[in-house]
Amino acid sequence: MLGWIADSRRESRSLIRSEKYLKSLDDERSVWLKGKRIKVYEHEAFQGTLQTISALFDMLDDPVMQKQVGYPSPKTGEYVHTAFLVPKGPTDLQQRKAAFESWSEATDGMMSRLSDYARSRLAGWYAARKQLSRHYRDFSEKITRYYETARDQNRFITIVQRDVQINRSKQYDERCFEEAGLLRVTKKTTEGVYVSGAKMIATAAPYTNDFLVYPVMKLNQAQKSAANLFIVPADAKGLHIVCRESYAKPLSEKNDFPLSAQFDEMDALLIFDQVLIPWEHVLLLESPEGIWEVKTNPHSASLAYHQALIRLKTKLQFITGLACKIADTIGCTQFLHVQDKLGELIGQVETIHAILLAAESEGRSIEDGVYLPRFSAIETGRNLGAFYYPRAIEILQLIAAGGLIQVPASIEDFQSALSPLMKTYFRGANLQAEKRVRLFKLAWDVIGSPFASRHELYERFYAGDPIRNRAAQYLSSNKRLLLTKIEKYLSN
Numbered sequence: 204m205l206g207w208i209a210d211s212r213r214e215s216r217s218l219i220r221s222e223k224y225l226k227s228l229d230d231e232r233s234v235w236l237k238g239k240r241i242k243v244y245e246h247e248a249f250q251g252t253l254q255t256i257s258a259l260f261d262m263l264d265d266p267v268m269q270k271q272v273g274y275p276s277p278k279t280g281e282y283v284h285t286a287f288l289v290p291k292g293p294t295d296l297q298q299r300k301a302a303f304e305s306w307s308e309a310t311d312g313m314m315s316r317l318s319d320y321a322r323s324r325l326a327g328w329y330a331a332r333k334q335l336s337r338h339y340r341d342f343s344e345k346i347t348r349y350y351e352t353a354r355d356q357n358r359f360i361t362i363v364q365r366d367v368q369i370n371r372s373k374q375y376d377e378r379c380f381e382e383a384g385l386l387r388v389t390k391k392t393t394e395g396v397y398v399s400g401a402k403m404i405a406t407a408a409p410y411t412n413d414f415l416v417y418p419v420m421k422l423n424q425a426q427k428s429a430a431n432l433f434i435v436p437a438d439a440k441g442l443h444i445v446c447r448e449s450y451a452k453p454l455s456e457k458n459d460f461p462l463s464a465q466f467d468e469m470d471a472l473l474i475f476d477q478v479l480i481p482w483e484h485v486l487l488l489e490s491p492e493g494i495w496e497v498k499t500n501p502h503s504a505s506l507a508y509h510q511a512l513i514r515l516k517t518k519l520q521f522i523t524g525l526a527c528k529i530a531d532t533i534g535c536t537q538f539l540h541v542q543d544k545l546g547e548l549i550g551q552v553e554t555i556h557a558i559l560l561a562a563e564s565e566g567r568s569i570e571d572g573v574y575l576p577r578f579s580a581i582e583t584g585r586n587l588g589a590f591y592y593p594r595a596i597e598i599l600q601l602i603a604a605g606g607l608i609q610v611p612a613s614i615e616d617f618q619s620a621l622s623p624l625m626k627t628y629f630r631g632a633n634l635q636a637e638k639r640v641r642l643f644k645l646a647w648d649v650i651g652s653p654f655a656s657r658h659e660l661y662e663r664f665y666a667g668d669p670i671r672n673r674a675a676q677y678l679s680s681n682k683r684l685l686l687t688k689i690e691k692y693l694s695n
């Protein structure tokens with residue numbers, strides 16, 4: 204899948220983007236895994252993931268691929284990732300789409316926080332800097348400087364918004380901020396502000412360069428000490444990154460766990476213990492209105508979720524292809540209920556595809572000539588995804604059934620003395636045994652491995668609580684046209 208990169212490397216010595224990125228991880232960051240402070244780039248849990256990210260970053264240095272995923276920086280002329288491009292019309296939006304498709308295709312939609320989502324949010328805030336400047340002095344200058352640095356230095360960035368899950372009933376009662384673990388300002392000095400508290404969940408935290416940190420709740424003036432937007436480098440003093448258990452398998456087990464070995468995106472809890480945020484990195488301070496606008500800003504939300512939907516489409520295509528192949532392999536495509544379920548999967552892909560087209564073709568130019576996809580379409584697709592993915596996994600399980608378990612422990616078992624018998628009994632209707640086992644091992648990595656469970660949870664919750672997201676769509680949508688259709692029946 205990523206083999207082209209090795210060929211390009213042989214041909215050219217100019218592929219240095221990944222080398223720079225890997226080197227940037229050799230800093231003083233405090234990353235904890237299983238009770239030990241670790242060096243991310245040396246630890247085997249990150250090998251496959253870092254290799255995948257490196258290959259994606261190196262596309263920007265490949266003479267052919269760089270046009271697909273990048274554009275020349277207006278400042279340096281070097282190719283930078285298209286997630287930073289502020290779209291000024293439909294062509295720019297399509298250029299962004301092509302870049303997201305390339306990265307999604309290379310990972311079959313299994314990696315979602317490759318920084319293209321966070322870079323899109325950043326590009327949105329940069330594009331909306333005039334409007335957002337109302338909430339804090341120097342916002343425009345600071346966001347411009349950071350945006351240009353992140354773009355031209357290929358900074359890996361990730362976003363963390365949610366507050367740590369301790370006691371949701373007390374969370375936003377300002378008398379309980381400390382008890383609820385909320386990230387809040389504790390001290391202001393001439394250098395900047397000190398913050399303490401925690402944030403969850405930060406996907407990609409151990410190997411990011413910077414975090415963009417802010418809350419997503421609607422806060423009031425009494426809660427203003429939690430209403431801030433900061434840029435925090437991963438090696439900030441006092442910041443601790445506590446990883447969950449690794450679901451990554453060693454690259455040597457790629458045959459048995461093709462996805463876990465390459466695409467595990469680590470998630471972590473961030474603990475801020477009196478972390479100094481220099482003024483240059485304080486984008487909003489004690490501004491509940493500003494934070495609400497940062498969350499709801501159409502530039503940032505439309506661009507970020509446009510990326511997320513493109514990735515979702517690729518992932519659903521992958522699951523659908525897998526389900527079709529399995530049904531074919533075990534000879535069950537003639538059963539009506541199997542056809543019905545495969546049709547449902549194809550319908551999921553077509554729906555997300557159509558929503559993307561609608562959002563793009565009904566995009567509009569807003570202030571400063573920025574062109575955005577239609578948000579209500581994007582929002583619909585995002586909200587459907589939280590329910591589509593778990594259903595897609597359920598369908599895959601219903602079709603593959605016991606075949607998911609009818610596999611030897613390892614593909615290497617085919618090298619044993621039992622190989623001739625295994626070749627007879629592990630075969631499919633139209634597939635030889637070793638390939639059938641590879642197919643079902645791939646399916647297990649989508650359904651049954653720890654990596655798989657994390658993905659189901661991710662798709663349900665990455666954009667927040669799916670129930671409250673749908674409720675928010677109801678609350679924010681303009682229902683006048685819908686109601687007019689009914690009103691005409693209610694009067695004489």
Ligand SMILES: Cc1cc2nc3c(=O)[nH]c(=O)nc-3n(C[C@H](O)[C@H](O)[C@H](O)COP(=O)(O)OP(=O)(O)OC[C@H]3O[C@@H](n4cnc5c(N)ncnc54)[C@H](O)[C@@H]3O)c2cc1C
Pocket residue numbers: 316361362363364365366368371403404405406407470657660661664665666667668670671
């Ligand atoms: C694998 C994974 C990776 C993620 N990565 C990131 C990331 O990189 N960056 C990021 O910012 N976020 C990320 N998220 C999303 C985020 O951290 C939360 O998981 C998500 O917003 C849901 O919130 P919660 O988990 O705190 O659930 P909670 O808010 O604690 O909800 C728990 C339950 O209580 C209910 N509930 C809680 N409060 C209310 C209320 N006020 N009204 C009604 N019902 C309520 C919920 O419906 C739910 O059933 C990630 C999530 C997952 C699962």
